[in-house]
Amino acid sequence: MRAGALALAGVCGLGGSAFADTIKVGIIGPFSGPFALQGKNFQAGAEAWLAQNGKTVAGHDIELVYRDLPTANPQQARALAQELIVRDKVQYLGGVYFTPDAMAITPLLKQGNVPLVIFNAATSAIMTSSPLAVRTSFTLSQTTTPLGKAAVERGVKKFVSVVTDYGPGVDAEAAFKKAITAAGGEVVESIRMPLNTTEFSPIMQRVRDAGAEGVFAFLPSGPPTLGFVKAFSDTGLKKAGVKLFAPGDLTQESDLPALGEAADGLITSFHYAVSHDSEINKRFVAAADKAIGAPDLLSFPAVGAYDGMFVIAKMIAATGGKQDAEKAVEAVKGLAWESPRGPVKIDPETRHITQTIYLREVAKDAQGRWINKEIASVPDQKDSGLTK
Structure with a gap:
């Protein structure tokens, strides 16, 4: 109990964290185990965005910090998120393949003053668990x-x-x-x-x-x-x-x-097929294929990560690099852009993504x-x- 209390206190203490020249983004996903391909797609999408847009936003360098969560494990998901916030001092969290893991992480967001941009986890109710969560993936009700x-x-x-x-x-x-x-x-x-x-x-x-x-x-x-x-x-x-x-x-x-x-x-x-016929998708696929290392490995989690990095970049620019989760999320409500999947928009009321x-x-x-x-x-x- 003592160690847990100290860790939570560390999370709470980040609320006043200030300006940083290097902004860390923690990405949690399955980088090993039976779902490792999905984690590789997270990484491919995120790194494709950096390759196309550069690793600097509003004068601040972006550093990606990856944490492996091989299968659904809410307790481990919470521990990894806490480690990223407290020890690695990330200003943003992204990724998360399984819904139970996202639900375990969201209670930390307000205390840690950190937004979570969901690259995959697809249950609608995640958005109700924290006002600091934003989705760039899809929901099952939406696709079904x-x-x-x-x-x-x-x-x-x-x-x-x-x-x-x-x-x-x-x-x-x-x-x-x-x-x-x-x-x-x-x-x-x-x-x-x-x-x-x-x-x-x-x-x-x-x-x-x-x-x-x-x-x-x-x-x-x-x-x-x-x-x-x-x-x-x-x-x-x-x-x-x-x-x-x-x-x-x-x-x-x-x-x-x-x-x-x-x-x-x-x-x-x-919401997405690798074969989607648009110029922006062709450029995305080329960059993501290069990042993942083989064309036959690319799949839909990559586009959630790619668009997730776009949203995080907008948050960084809106906050001037300062750690302000509420301001960051507020800045992307209603944000619309052309994704490799087609036109998308962050719903200003729900923070879900509206898409074709x-x-x-x-x-x-x-x-x-x-x-x-x-x-x-x-x-x-x-x-x-x-x-x-």
Whole structure:
């Protein structure tokens, strides 16, 4: 208890921290373990932004300080954030792949006088846990909502919902049920899986037994999504004509070569595809590919980090390099810019990001590579899952 009290006192003592020539940004993410690719994408996106814009903002050098959090671990997330604030004296925090980790960090923000810019964690409620959190990623309710109409337009009305049982999965399940019901369909069974689920055959049997025409699924991108999509194909559901719909977490670009025909034709909705056709995205992909070291590794967390660094740079400029978390966050409310994903804006009331959500289909491009081909767009989508 004594050590914990001293550490907390150290956090509180940072409230008056002043002008610094070098401004440190602490980035927490999975840089090792089963989700290491997502951490590499955080790093690639952040360093791509620095490569394109320079490492100096308003006369202050930016230094990135990385901390590894291999899997969801709220206690460790809090400890790492506290270490970054107290020992490393960072003025900004960024990253965070899993929602439980973000929820563990937000209570430190006010005491430490530090904003948190979320590069990935996608539960709507994170924004209600601290006024000093800002999102440059997406929410599951935001990316899921367009799927209801898309499914019914393709003649699929009877669904089984399968989600990982934590914040984003619950949000995705609720958003899909609402969207499919509004479009004239129904969810006949809802299945929630533990976060560490790796065996999906029993779940596929439940889908078969339910007589569903379609499956809606959400799992966090990484080994689970790769395994789920393969199981859907290998157990014969795809061949039997059952359709799989999902937010884009299930078809991140780094998995598509391994998924191949198993993912062919899969319909997803998401905020970003590496193949998005714009000049700013082409420049971003080139810089991020160079940072990550191989083109087949780039995926959506990179754009959250890239835009996160843009937002942090605006905060630094607005505060003149001084440590003032409230002023920093206030400065980016309503901020709008052209991202590699398209036009985006920080909602001034919720601090969520407003953006275009794209309907995509897994297909081959002209060079024979598997991509998430954008086939429709839904502009100006706000988070729809925030409860006040």
